[in-house]
Amino acid sequence: DVKVTQSSRYLVKRTGEKVFLECVQDMDHENMFWYRQDPGLGLRLIYFSYDVKMKEKGDIPEGYSVSREKKERFSLILESASTNQTSMYLCASSFNSEAFFGQGTRLTVV
Amino acid sequence: QKEVEQNSGPLSVPEGAIASLNCTYSDRGSQSFFWYRQYSGKSPELIMFIYSNGDKEDGRFTAQLNKASQYVSLLIRDSQPSDSATYLCAVNPWGYGQNFVFGPGTRLSVLP
Numbered sequence: 001d002v003k004v005t006q007s008s009r010y011l012v013k014r015t016g017e018k019v020f021l022e023c024v025q026d027m028d029h030e031n032m033f034w035y036r037q038d039p040g041l042g043l044r045l046i047y048f049s050y051d052v053k054m055k056e057k058g059d060i061p062e063g064y065s066v067s068r069e070k071k072e073r074f075s076l077i078l079e080s081a082s083t084n085q086t087s088m089y090l091c092a093s094s095f096n097s098e099a100f101f102g103q104g105t106r107l108t109v110v
Numbered sequence: 111q112k113e114v115e116q117n118s119g120p121l122s123v124p125e126g127a128i129a130s131l132n133c134t135y136s137d138r139g140s141q142s143f144f145w146y147r148q149y150s151g152k153s154p155e156l157i158m159f160i161y162s163n164g165d166k167e168d169g170r171f172t173a174q175l176n177k178a179s180q181y182v183s184l185l186i187r188d189s190q191p192s193d194s195a196t197y198l199c200a201v202n203p204w205g206y207g208q209n210f211v212f213g214p215g216t217r218l219s220v221l222p
Contacts, residue, residue, distance in 0.1 A: 033209075033210070035212075040118075040214070041214070042198070042212055042213060042214035042215055043154075043198065043212040045209065045210075045211075048209060058209075090153055090154075092210075094210075098144070098156055098159060099144070099156070099200070099210055100156070101153040101154050101155070102153060103152075103153050104152075104153045
């Protein structure tokens with residue numbers, strides 16, 4: 001079974017902090033994605049990556065950056081956390097078009 | 111902007127009935143289509159995918175695709191209370207191994 005693991009299930013951070021969300025997949029997938037999910041807005045793509053050191057902006061990249069130094073790991077970085085970044089963050093990886101999700105990180109910025 | 115639209119619901123059906131979930135998409139070049147189920151507080155899990163026009167059946171689930179009408183649906187036969195969840199339609203606009211666009215989801219409630 002494909003396993004996508006996110007480093008934290010719940011996080012509480014203060015406004016202005018730099019926040020790192022980590023995601024690791026164990027199936028050698030080339031494609032990895034970061035989404036956020038908010039009530040009424042659905043899943044929105046923040047960034048995605050097709051390969052190591054490659055990244056592409058999604059629909060809402062502002063305030064975020066990503067890092068992919070190894071194929072299995074895709075990190076989402078909030079440079080200076082703000083309250084409007086309070087959300088559920090979902091990492092996914094894919095091969096042959098099917099996406100597999102991690103368990104999600106519920107981030108609260110206070 | 112490539113879009114995927116779904117009725118947000120909630121859609122309520124009695125136990126044992128057929129639940130019909132619908133999805134439309136804007137990009138005519140879309141190649142592959144997915145249905146995910148998401149329980150409250152959990153991450154989405156893949157139920158079915160379909161690439162070709164017509165029907166695809168898997169147990170109690172049937173996905174239907176009509177590319178000319180840019181329409182994909184999911185039928186759940188013999189609905190059970192455990193099917194109560196939000197169902198997300200996802201479209202891969204650029205084909206093999208690329209990005210996904212998700213609809214907002216339809217909340218299904220199966221009443222005992």
